[in-house]
Amino acid sequence: MQKKTFHLLILLLFLLITTFLSNGCLDSPPLIPERDNPWDPQNPNPPRAPDQFRVFPRSETTISFSWRDRSGNEAGFRIFETINDETGIHIAAEVSSDVQQLELSNRPRKSTLSYSIESFNANGESYLSPPISLKTFEAPPMPPLSFEAIAETDSIIHLSWEDDSEIEDYIEIEQSLGDPTAFHLIVTTPADCTSWKIRSLNPEAIYFYRIRTGNNYGKSIYAESSGIRPGG
Numbered sequence: 001m002q003k004k005t006f007h008l009l010i011l012l013l014f015l016l017i018t019t020f021l022s023n024g025c026l027d028s029p030p031l032i033p034e035r036d037n038p039w040d041p042q043n044p045n046p047p048r049a050p051d052q053f054r055v056f057p058r059s060e061t062t063i064s065f066s067w068r069d070r071s072g073n074e075a076g077f078r079i080f081e082t083i084n085d086e087t088g089i090h091i092a093a094e095v096s097s098d099v100q101q102l103e104l105s106n107r108p109r110k111s112t113l114s115y116s117i118e119s120f121n122a123n124g125e126s127y128l129s130p131p132i133s134l135k136t137f138e139a140p141p142m143p144p145l146s147f148e149a150i151a152e153t154d155s156i157i158h159l160s161w162e163d164d165s166e167i168e169d170y171i172e173i174e175q176s177l178g179d180p181t182a183f184h185l186i187v188t189t190p191a192d193c194t195s196w197k198i199r200s201l202n203p204e205a206i207y208f209y210r211i212r213t214g215n216n217y218g219k220s221i222y223a224e225s226s227g228i229r230p231g232g
Helices: 004-020
Strands: 051-057 063-068 077-082 090-096 099-104 110-123 132-133 145-151 157-162 170-177 184-191 195-198 207-215
Touching: 051 110, 051 132, 063 110, 090 099, 145 207, 157 207, 170 195, 184 195
Parallel strands: none
Antiparallel strands: 051 063, 063 099, 077 090, 077 110, 110 132, 145 157, 157 195, 170 184, 170 207
């Protein structure tokens, strides 16, 4: 009788363990169906939203964006823009799924801009990221336009350019003697300056010039001239 009871207990214990294992009750992680895997390109659900969205003003008209992809089934990304807190939000850019950084130019000057991002596919969109705001008047300025160097005499070179910025505080002029890569700063001019004369030059030497604008938020890219000899 005792042996029969013992065998029944063993059988019950075996059935109990089998039931636990089949139901995943022993802390085994449940298997994720392949169709629910966010990295599966065939996943029929809308994609997950990207993260680490960053927005940076490169100049008073150019904005740079970067983000991290978190899905394998998106068709692309949309960047939304709001200008000066207006009520309407519009799509500023739409890019394919292999893009994770972007630069937009020709943005409005002296404006407050706000940006958000989402991912999308044929089945829907992710949630829209929290907006990031910036001011294009708190950015590095635009570089000068139409920069050129002209030999005025055999010892004077006249530099001229067009102002293309509304927020620069100064202009830096750099010179190189005979080497188009070895520049040094020779003068910093006021913001409203559009020409400058370089005097007491060697008429037989070749000079190179480049200029850029600047303010408290940074400096523009350079505008460069070709090499020039004062004596012709």
